[in-house]
Amino acid sequence: MQRCLTDSGTGHATGTQSEAPPAVRPFADIEAAPAPRRGWNAAGWALRLSRLKARMAGTPAGAVVPCLDFRVRINDGPNFYILFKDIFVQRIYHFEAARPDPLVVDCGSNIGMSVLYFKHVYPAARVIAFEPDPAIFPLLRENVERNGLERVELHQAAVAAASGALGLASDGVCASCLEPYATDAAPRQPSVTVPAVRLGDVLTGPVDFLKMNIEGAEWDVIADGEPCLRHVREMVIEYHHLPGLPRTLHRILQVLDRCGFEYLINDFDGQTNPGACPPFRLTPATRYFLLIYARRRE
Numbered sequence: 351m352q353r354c355l356t357d358s359g360t361g362h363a364t365g366t367q368s369e370a371p372p373a374v375r376p377f378a379d380i381e382a383a384p385a386p387r388r389g390w391n392a393a394g395w396a397l398r399l400s401r402l403k404a405r406m407a408g409t410p411a412g413a414v415v416p417c418l419d420f421r422v423r424i425n426d427g428p429n430f431y432i433l434f435k436d437i438f439v440q441r442i443y444h445f446e447a448a449r450p451d452p453l454v455v456d457c458g459s460n461i462g463m464s465v466l467y468f469k470h471v472y473p474a475a476r477v478i479a480f481e482p483d484p485a486i487f488p489l490l491r492e493n494v495e496r497n498g499l500e501r502v503e504l505h506q507a508a509v510a511a512a513s514g515a516l517g518l519a520s521d522g523v524c525a526s527c528l529e530p531y532a533t534d535a536a537p538r539q540p541s542v543t544v545p546a547v548r549l550g551d552v553l554t555g556p557v558d559f560l561k562m563n564i565e566g567a568e569w570d571v572i573a574d575g576e577p578c579l580r581h582v583r584e585m586v587i588e589y590h591h592l593p594g595l596p597r598t599l600h601r602i603l604q605v606l607d608r609c610g611f612e613y614l615i616n617d618f619d620g621q622t623n624p625g626a627c628p629p630f631r632l633t634p635a636t637r638y639f640l641l642i643y644a645r646r647r648e
Contacts (some may be wrong), residue, residue: 382489406421406431410484420466420497421612423489426523432622433463440619442641445559445584450474451501452558455510456587457549457571460486460524462493464561476501478552482508482544485522507642509562510546517541531566533594547576551581560585572605579609582646589640591625602642611644 391635409415409427416422417434424430437441443464445452451474457466459479468475479494479502481487487506492500508528510516517529520539529541553560560582562568568587572579589599606613617626617640625638 352570353601374438385602388565391492395439399431399439400436403428403620414496417466418470418604420425420470421464422466422493425461426487429524430461430463431461432524436618436622437463438470439469441467442576442616442618443559443561443586444471447472447475448583449558450648451476453556454478454559454561455552455557456561458561458563458565459490459504460563462490465490465494465499466497466501468559469502474501476503478503478505480507480509480547480552482506482518482528482546483520483522483526484544485520485539486526503547505547506544508544508546508567509549509552509564509571510567511548511550511574513546513551515543516546518544525565526567528567531590531592532558533566533592534585550578553578555581558584559622560587562586563588564591566592566595569596569602572602576609579587579611584645585611585643587642587644589642591636591638591640593635593637599640606642606644610647613642613644616641616643 352580397423406415406427409424411425411427412423413427414421414423415430418438422430446469450472452472454468454477454480456468456476456477459465459481459529465477465479468477477499479490481490481504484506487504491504494504507518508518510528518526519532519541520526522539528546535580553575562571562585564571568589572587587602590604591597591599603613617623617638620627623639626640627634
C-alpha cells in the first residue's frame with residue numbers, strides 16, 4: 351500500500367483494507383457498454399442526454415438520483431448532468447490499467463462521480479480522493495458510503511504547492527478554489543480555511559492513474575511535484591484558462607515532456623466548454639478548459 355499524508359481529523363478511510371480485493375469486471379464488457387445500456391447509438395445518446403439535462407435543470411440540490419447502479423446525492427442538478435455526461439458517457443477519466451486493482455489518486459473529487467466511475471470500471475481499485483470544500487466533502491463521503499465502496503480513502507484537504515492551512519473560496523458546487531486562484535468574478539462564499547497537502551506527500555510510490563481538477567492550481571502543483579511524477583503511469587489534468595490567472599499550459603506540457611510523458615489535449619465539448627468553440631477569440635475575459643491526457647512513454 352502507498353503512504354498518503356493524513357492530518358489528524360482530515361483523513362477518512364472507508365472499507366476494509368486487509369480484505370482481498372474483489373475480482374475486476376471484464377475490461378471488454380466495460381468497453382462494449384460504458385454507459386447504462388448497450389446498443390445505444392450516438393443519436394440515441396444525444397436524445398437521452400437532452401432529456402437528462404432538462405430533467406436535472408429542475409432537480410433540487412440535495413436530491414438522490416440514480417447513476418447506473420449507483421445512487422448519488424447531488425449538490426446541483428446541472429452540475430450532476432455535466433459530470434455524468436463527461437465522466438460516464440464521454441469517459442474523460444478512462445484508462446487501461448495493467449492490473450485489476452490499480453491505485454488511483456483523485457485530486458478534486460467534488461461529490462464523487464469520478465470515484466464512482468473508477469470503481470465501476472475497476473471494482474478492486476484503491477482510490478485516494480481529495481476534496482477540500484467543507485460544503486461538498488460530506489456529499490462525497492455520503493456517496494461513497496451509500497454505494498458501499500471499499501478501498502476508497504477520503505481526505506478533506508486540498509492538493510497544493512504548499513502544505514498547511516490555506517484559504518478556500520467556495521461556491522459550494524463545482525468551482526471552489528484556493529484563494530490565490532480566485533481571480534475571476536465567479537460568485538463564491540466567504541473564504542474558509544482548509545488543510546492542504548503537497549503532491550509529493552501523496553505520490554510516494556507507483557500510481558496507475560492520477561486525476562487532477564484543482565481549479566487553477568494545477569501548474570503550481572505540477573511544478574512543485576515534478577520529481578514525484580515519475581511514479582505515475584497515466585494521468586488527466588484539467589487546465590483552467592480563466593481571467594486573471596497566468597497562462598501556464600506550455601509550462602505544464604514542458605514538465606510532462608521532461609518527465610517522459612506523451613500527451614494529448616482535448617477540449618471537452620461545446621456544452622462543457624463553450625469558450626473553446628469556433629469562431630475563436632481570445633480576450634482578457636476568455637474562459638476555457640482543457641483536458642491534458644498523459645501516458646508514460648514505453
